[in-house]
Amino acid sequence: MFQAVSARLAQTLLVLLIVSAASFAFLKLAPGDPVSIMLGSDYSQASYDKLTHELGLDQPIVLQYGRWLADFVRGDWGTSYITNQDIFELAVLQALPVTLTLAALSLLIALVVGIPTGVLAALYRNSWIDVLATTLAIGGNAFPSFYLGIILIWLFGVDLGWFPVLGFVAPWEDFWQGLWHLVLPAVTLGAWYVGLIARITRSSLLEVLGQPYILAAKARGEPGWRVVWVHGMRNVLMPLVTVIGLQLGGMLRGAVMTEVVFALPGLGMMVTTAVLNREYIVVQAGIMLTGLLFVAVNLAVDQTYQFLDPRLRRR
Amino acid sequence: MDCAVALTPQAADMPASPPPLLEVRDFSLRRGQAVVLDGVNLALHPGETLGLIGESGAGKSTLALALIGLLRAPEVQLQGSLRFRGTELTQLREADYRRLRGNKIGLIFQDATAALNPCFTVGEQIAEPLKRHLGLSKWDRRDRAAALMQSVGIPEPRLRLDAYPHELSGGMQQRVMIAVALACNPELLLADEPTSALDVTIQAQIMELILDRVRALNSSAVFVLHDLALGAQVCDRIAVMYAGQIVEEGPSDRVLAAPLHPYTRGLKSCVVELGSRMLEPIPGQVPPLNAMPAGCRFAPRCPKAKAICSEQRPLAEIHDGRQVACWFID
Amino acid sequence: MSEAMNIAPLARGSQWKQRFLQPLLRQRSAMAGLAILAIYVVAAVCAPWLATHDPTAQDLMAALQGPSAAHWLGTDSYGQDLYSRLLYGAQLALIIGFASVALGLVVGVAIGLAAGLMGGRTEWVLMRIVDGLLAFPELILAMAFMAVLGLGTENVVYALALSFVGPFARMTRGDVLQVKNQPYIEAARLMGVGTAAVIWRHVLPNVVSPILVQAGMRISIAILLESGLSFLGIGVVPPTPDWGLMIAEGRAFITMAPWISGVPGVALAILLVALNLLGDGLRDAFDPTTQKDA
Numbered sequence: 057m058f059q060a061v062s063a064r065l066a067q068t069l070l071v072l073l074i075v076s077a078a079s080f081a082f083l084k085l086a087p088g089d090p091v092s093i094m095l096g097s098d099y100s101q102a103s104y105d106k107l108t109h110e111l112g113l114d115q116p117i118v119l120q121y122g123r124w125l126a127d128f129v130r131g132d133w134g135t136s137y138i139t140n141q142d143i144f145e146l147a148v149l150q151a152l153p154v155t156l157t158l159a160a161l162s163l164l165i166a167l168v169v170g171i172p173t174g175v176l177a178a179l180y181r182n183s184w185i186d187v188l189a190t191t192l193a194i195g196g197n198a199f200p201s202f203y204l205g206i207i208l209i210w211l212f213g214v215d216l217g218w219f220p221v222l223g224f225v226a227p228w229e230d231f232w233q234g235l236w237h238l239v240l241p242a243v244t245l246g247a248w249y250v251g252l253i254a255r256i257t258r259s260s261l262l263e264v265l266g267q268p269y270i271l272a273a274k275a276r277g278e279p280g281w282r283v284v285w286v287h288g289m290r291n292v293l294m295p296l297v298t299v300i301g302l303q304l305g306g307m308l309r310g311a312v313m314t315e316v317v318f319a320l321p322g323l324g325m326m327v328t329t330a331v332l333n334r335e336y337i338v339v340q341a342g343i344m345l346t347g348l349l350f351v352a353v354n355l356a357v358d359q360t361y362q363f364l365d366p367r368l369r370r371r
Numbered sequence: 372m373d374c375a376v377a378l379t380p381q382a383a384d385m386p387a388s389p390p391p392l393l394e395v396r397d398f399s400l401r402r403g404q405a406v407v408l409d410g411v412n413l414a415l416h417p418g419e420t421l422g423l424i425g426e427s428g429a430g431k432s433t434l435a436l437a438l439i440g441l442l443r444a445p446e447v448q449l450q451g452s453l454r455f456r457g458t459e460l461t462q463l464r465e466a467d468y469r470r471l472r473g474n475k476i477g478l479i480f481q482d483a484t485a486a487l488n489p490c491f492t493v494g495e496q497i498a499e500p501l502k503r504h505l506g507l508s509k510w511d512r513r514d515r516a517a518a519l520m521q522s523v524g525i526p527e528p529r530l531r532l533d534a535y536p537h538e539l540s541g542g543m544q545q546r547v548m549i550a551v552a553l554a555c556n557p558e559l560l561l562a563d564e565p566t567s568a569l570d571v572t573i574q575a576q577i578m579e580l581i582l583d584r585v586r587a588l589n590s591s592a593v594f595v596l597h598d599l600a601l602g603a604q605v606c607d608r609i610a611v612m613y614a615g616q617i618v619e620e621g622p623s624d625r626v627l628a629a630p631l632h633p634y635t636r637g638l639k640s641c642v643v644e645l646g647s648r649m650l651e652p653i654p655g656q657v658p659p660l661n662a663m664p665a666g667c668r669f670a671p672r673c674p675k676a677k678a679i680c681s682e683q684r685p686l687a688e689i690h691d692g693r694q695v696a697c698w699f700i701d
Numbered sequence: 702m703s704e705a706m707n708i709a710p711l712a713r714g715s716q717w718k719q720r721f722l723q724p725l726l727r728q729r730s731a732m733a734g735l736a737i738l739a740i741y742v743v744a745a746v747c748a749p750w751l752a753t754h755d756p757t758a759q760d761l762m763a764a765l766q767g768p769s770a771a772h773w774l775g776t777d778s779y780g781q782d783l784y785s786r787l788l789y790g791a792q793l794a795l796i797i798g799f800a801s802v803a804l805g806l807v808v809g810v811a812i813g814l815a816a817g818l819m820g821g822r823t824e825w826v827l828m829r830i831v832d833g834l835l836a837f838p839e840l841i842l843a844m845a846f847m848a849v850l851g852l853g854t855e856n857v858v859y860a861l862a863l864s865f866v867g868p869f870a871r872m873t874r875g876d877v878l879q880v881k882n883q884p885y886i887e888a889a890r891l892m893g894v895g896t897a898a899v900i901w902r903h904v905l906p907n908v909v910s911p912i913l914v915q916a917g918m919r920i921s922i923a924i925l926l927e928s929g930l931s932f933l934g935i936g937v938v939p940p941t942p943d944w945g946l947m948i949a950e951g952r953a954f955i956t957m958a959p960w961i962s963g964v965p966g967v968a969l970a971i972l973l974v975a976l977n978l979l980g981d982g983l984r985d986a987f988d989p990t991t992q993k994d995a
Contacts, residue, residue, distance in 0.1 A: 070829075071836055078833040085849045194981075198973035200925055202932050203948055203966035210955045268485040274441055275480075276473035276500045276551060290490045305838035312840055313929055317952075327841065331848045331935050339848050346841045366535040367489055 068355060075347035076128065079340050080121050086336035093137065128344070134337050147326060147341045154224060155311055155322035161235075161242040162307075163300070166249035171296075173250070174257025175284065181262065189258065193251035201310040205244040205317035212240060222319040241318040245310045249303070256299045260292040267291075293364050301357030308346060390457065392417045392591050393438070393559060398451035400430075400437055405660035407433050407447070409615045409668075412687060412694065415608075417558070420585065420592045422602030422623070424638070425612035428657055431595040432481075434612075435561045438593070439478050440468040455559065474504035477552030479581070481564040483544035487536035493520075493547045494532030500554045519550040524580060542573040546580070553584055560585055560592040567597070578605060599638045603627035611635045614657055614668040621693020631695045633673050667698070675699055731982020737975035745792040754782035756789040756942040765958045775960045777950055781940070783964045789942035790965060793854070794972065798924040801858045805865025806916050810908075812866065813873025814900065817881065828874065834867030843926055847935045857936045861923050872915060876908035910987045917983045921976035928969055944969045 091107050092099070108114050112123055127133070133143040177189035213221035219240050227234030264270065265288055273287040274280075312324030319325070323342055330338035362368045393415040400408040408430045415421050423431040436442045438453065440460065453460040455476070460468070472478075480486035487496060497519055498512040507515060513532065520528035523546040536544055545565065552560060562581060566574040582605060585592045596602045602609045603623040610620040611634065619632040630636045637653040655672035664670055670680040679698055687694040744751065753773065760780035768775045774783040816827040834842065846860035880886060881904070889899050930936030931945030939946055944965035951962025 071832060074829055074833040075836045078836065082845050082849065087849065087851070194974060194977055195970075198921070198977045199970045200928060200948075200966070200973065202929060202945075203962065203970065206948065206952050206955055206962055206966070210959065214956050268480060268482060269488040271436075271441060272478075272480055272486040272548075272551075273488065273499075274472065275439055275478040276496075277469045277471070277503050278473075278499065279469060287488055287491075291488070305840075308838040309840040309926070309929070312844075313932070316933055327844055328933050328935065331844055331933075334848075336848060339845065343837065343841060343845050346838060347836050350836055350838065365490070367537045 064358075068351060071351055072348070075351065076125055076344065077121065079344040079347065080124055082343055083124075083336055083340045084117070086339075088334065088336070090337075133341050136335060136338055138333055138335060143338055143341045146338070147323070147345055151321060151323045151326040151342075152345060153226075153228075154320055155315070155324065157227060158238060158241055158245060158314065158320060158322060159307060159311055161238055162245035162249060162310075165242055165246035166253050169246070170250040170253030171257050171289075174254040175261060175289070177254065177258040178261040178265065179284065186258075189254055193255045196247045196251035197255075199247065200313075201244050201248055202313040202317050204247055205241070205314055208240050208244055209317070224318075224320045241314050241320060244317070245307070245314045248306065248310050249300075252299060252303060252306075253296065256295055257292060260295040261288055264288050264291045294361065297357060297360050297364060301353060301360075304350065304353050308349075389416060391415055391454075392419075392456060393593075394452070394454040395434075395438075396452040396454070398434075398437075398453060399449070400433060400442065401448040401450075402446075402660075406663065407615050407660060408437070409663075410451070411617055413610060413617065413620065415559070415591050415593065417591055418589055419608065420582070420594065420606040422594045422596050422606035422609040423612055424596055424599050424602045424609055426597065426657060428614075429612040430615040431597075431612055432563050433615075435478065435563050435593065435595050438559075439472055439476050439561060440465075441472075443468075470504065473500040473552075473557075474555045475557055476559045476561065477555070477557035479545075479548055479552045479560070479562040479565045482568040483548040484536070484541060484568070486548060487544055489536055492533050492535055493539065494534075496536075497547065497550050497554055500551065504555045515554075516550075519554055520547070522584065523547075523550045523553075525550075541569055542577065545569060545577055549577075549581060549584065553588065556588050556590070558590055560590050561595070562592060563595045564597070565594070599627065599635070611638065614663065615660075616668055616696065617687070617694070618669065618697070619693060619695045620687075621691070621695075625691065626693065631690060631693070631700050632669075632697050633675050634669050637672075667696070728982040728985065730978045731986070734975040734978030734980075734982065737971065738979060741791050741795065741972055741975070744788055745795050748785075748788040748792050752782075752785035752788050754785040756785040757781065757940045759940075765954065765961075767958070767960060774964050775958070777947065777961045778954060778958075779940070781942075783947075783960065786942040786947060787944075787964055787968055790944045790947065791968065791972075793937070793941065793943050794924050794927065794969070797854070797858055797861070797927045798920045801861035801923045801927070802865060802916050802919045804858065804862035805919070806869050806912065808862065809866040809869025810873045810912065812870040813875075814877060814904070816870070817874040817877030818896070818900065818904075824874075827870070831867050831870045831874075834864070835871065839864045839922065840926055840929065843930060844933075844935060847930060852935060852938050854937050854941060857927055857930060860930075861926055864926075865919055865923070868915065868919075869912065872912060873908055876911060877904055880904050880907045914980075914983045914987050917976075918980035921973050921980060924969070924976070925973060 091104055091111065091113065095104060095107060112120055115123075131144045131148075133147065135142055136146065139146075173189045173192070177186040180186055209221050212218045220237050221240075223237060225234040225237045227238065261284075265284070270283060270287055273283050278287065308324075311322065312328065314320070315322040315324040316328055323345060327339055327342035330336070330342065391414040393413070395411050395413040398408060398411040399406060411434065413421070423434060425431050433442065437447075437449070438455075438460075440463070443449065443465075449461050451461070455471070460471075463471075487493065494513065494516050497516040498507075501507045501512045501515055517528040517532055520531060525531055525543060525546050531539070531543075536547070539547065545568075549565070552562075560581075565581060566577050569577060578601075581592070592606075594602065594606055596605075599609070599611070603626065606623055608621060609623050609626050610617050611626070611630075611632065612618070613634050619626060619630065619635045626635065627639065630639055634653070653672055658664060658668065658671065664681055666679070666681045666683050667673070667676070667685050670676045673680065677698070683698075685696045685698045687696040688700065690700055758781065760776070762780065763772065763776050764778050764780040766772055766776045766780075772782050772784065774787060776782055777786075812827055812831065816824040816831075837845075842864035843860045846863050847856060850856040850859060886899060886903055889903055894902075927936060928943070928945030928948070931943045932949045933945075934949065937943040937946060939950075947965040948962045948969075951958065951960075951965075954961050
């Protein structure tokens with residue numbers, strides 16, 4: 057057991073190292089010379105060399121990486137040239153919570169809609185419900201979220217005026233107002249996930265319902281709803297979590313688009329703005345943070361497996 | 372601590388001829404065009420054990436599933452009658468049938484590994500019918516589940532309650548399955564090849580255990596088996612099935628000693644006995660369900676078949692205390 | 702597309718038919734996807750003849766017009782003809798989609814082959830690079846590459862291709878490792894067949910179909926990412942007729958001229974649905990590891 061955990065730990069550390077190296081490499085590859093950018097248009101060679109030395113840019117690349125990593129771990133991520141804001145504060149304390157809230161709410165919507173749809177489609181296989189669910193699943197999965205967001209803003213924001221169109225109110229400051237502002241973005245992002253969750257629920261449940269233990273549960277006198285929702289769905293959770301974890305990339309892709317469409321100050325908005333402003337140090341922070349998020353979610357999914365499937369637990 | 376013996380109707384006041392616990396009359400089951408069970412007649416009295424014997428595909432397991440109500444319309448079409456304790460099962464509402472399943476009728480599956488839900492502890496699975504049918508409280512369920520595990524020979528039941536099925540051996544899993552089926556002291560136990568997925572070394576143990584428990588609870592049991600000799604050894608009566616029909620049914624000793632139907636004889640001669648005469652396989656194969664012969668379904672393979680056999684179906688006749696479906700009973 | 706197909710050394714027609722065409726033909730939804738894709742391809746190829754206007758010709762007098770005889774699908778805020786832009790947009794989307802996947806596939810397969818066949822330190826280093834690529838979501842990766850490379854159509858292709866290298870490399874390496882230890886590869890080597898010939902004749906045919914399935918499914922992601930990048934303003938630059946740009950432009954006029962974003966938006970959605978149907982069909986037909994519900 058100890059061996060398995062330490063192997064896993066070593067592997068995670070290696071990936072973290074690779075993530076940080078890639079983020080560091082990005083800044084080195086980015087066009088423009090940070091020293092001349094910081095000095096402005098008018099400077100002497102002497103002041104250029106001085107700043108280069110102060111920033112440690114004349115040192116070997118490995119040392120530079122080490123220093124950068126140490127700064128990063130300490131939370132010293134630099135300052136934005138444009139807003140003069142501390143980047144750690146901007147990325148971790150301001151943008152990250154917005155993206156996480158949006159993602160969590162979308163996932164919740166997707167689960168609440170997707171699972172029952174998938175179950176109905178499995179139970180009434182080849183009926184109109186199944187056809188409808190499958191169509192919605194494929195459509196929702198393919199529909200570009202940025203265009204869906206625009207349509208939702210038009211219909212429910214502008215035309216009907218039910219929801220606020222743009223902007224973000226933190227739910228941890230004003231819960232209901234915050235939720236209100238997040239409804240349309242979360243539906244936009246969730247629509248993409250609904251189809252996926254409905255599809256995987258349907259196919260996994262169909263497989264599970266064919267298993268002898270389902271027949272055995274019925275033979276014990278368990279009512280139909282319990283057979284499906286307890287005995288069946290308990291075994292569907294594994295593939296469901298797998299897919300949710302695997303599709304995190306898609307989730308983040310949608311989150312970036314959704315944030316930009318709805319002007320939410322999340323990670324996606326931050327990175328997009330930074331790319332447009334050529335503020336590579338902020339882009340780098342965004343890259344590093346999404347990389348870390350990826351690693352963290354993968355670890356979490358692994359842990360969830362052990363929790364969900366007793367066969368994977370160590371005795 | 373042992374389970375209380377259930378009071379079955381016949382124990383209280385026994386009339387001269389007790390009504391059968393289970394009565395199957397002209398029972399047929401069709402799946403689309405295929406007639407899977409055809410005109411089955413059976414009676415099982417309280418405390419009796421019956422063996423359903425036949426090759427795979429003979430419809431034995433289908434009959435067991437139909438008895439516990441897991442094969443019903445609209446999935447399949449039923450005809451004829453299934454009476455359990457005087458209740459007509461084929462007409463029973465699903466909610467009422469559910470009250471019988473796992474309560475008055477228990478079912479032991481062939482492969483316990485597949486029939487136990489991998490995501491729930493064995494304690495939870497044994498306790499489920501206790502909650503559903505007996506309405507026991509959480510702590511009573513735990514006590515009762517542990518007692519049941521003890522009664523089926525699982526050592527240290529208190530520790531095993533929270534084990535998951537994969538943590539137990541195949542034999543232990545089958546013992547759990549038996550405990551689940553017997554949890555509510557059923558009056559009728561159905562056992563579908565309860566030992567064929569197990570190692571040979573523990574098959575006899577498990578069979579013995581089931582018989583012990585059935586006798587202790589004074590229940591009746593239907594065993595689905597493919598081994599004629601085992602069936603005759605274990606059961607009071609045996610019914611030999613072929614292609615969805617019962618070809619011979621009667622007291623075990625007499626059926627085994629002097630089989631009347633040619634198919635039963637064929638089955639008997641298939642039993643390998645060391646040092647005895649040569650193995651005689653039955654020639655040919657079971658006809659497919661969608662191409663059954665009009666007359667006797669065994670006719671194409673029967674050594675004694677005459678013209679009438681392939682034209683008209685032989686009706687079961689009572690002969691020497693057993694029912695035999697053959698035109699040429701000698 | 703031709704680049705992707707040339708990887709397959711399945712020159713003989715009958716074999717190709719048997720392995721790829723027949724299983725696909727059995728699936729109705731995949732065929733529907735293929736039919737829709739075919740319409741898009743025809744529209745893209747024939748865009749110069751089908752278009753009624755120059756897709757980048759501005760006519761501010763005719764701006765923000767609804768569908769009419771002069772402008773079949775209306776005009777945008779610069780008076781550009783939406784119908785013509787739609788056709789050229791299809792061309793751009795398909796070219797970027799196919800080209801980026803093909804490029805990513807070639808590079809990824811090469812890395813995967815090199816890693817799988819050479820082993821040792823080369824493999825370790827290559828696979829750590831691949832790990833680095835796979836540690837980020839595609840869009841973030843593509844955005845980072847766009848930041849490094851700068852805007853423009855060509856750079857979109859490179860950025861997307863680079864973000865696809867990881868999955869192809871990992872898949873190829875896995876397949877190669879599986880095939881490498883098969884007895885018939887050993888036998889071919891013992892018989893003195895050169896390494897290149899072994900790869901070409903024995904390794905590639907075995908890894909080609911899962912990789913092509915993957916490629917098919919990636920194309921829809923590529924087109925989605927491409928239009929997404931352009932929508933964000935970090936992809937193709939105006940006035941290039943690009944659906945993502947068109948949707949971004951129409952966003953400001955959604956209440957008064959919904960057709961500006963609607964025309965490219967619906968076109969994009971239909972194309973993505975078609976590609977997804979086709980991709981699912983490909984996967985079901987060739988990937989034995991995915992379970993099918995009967």
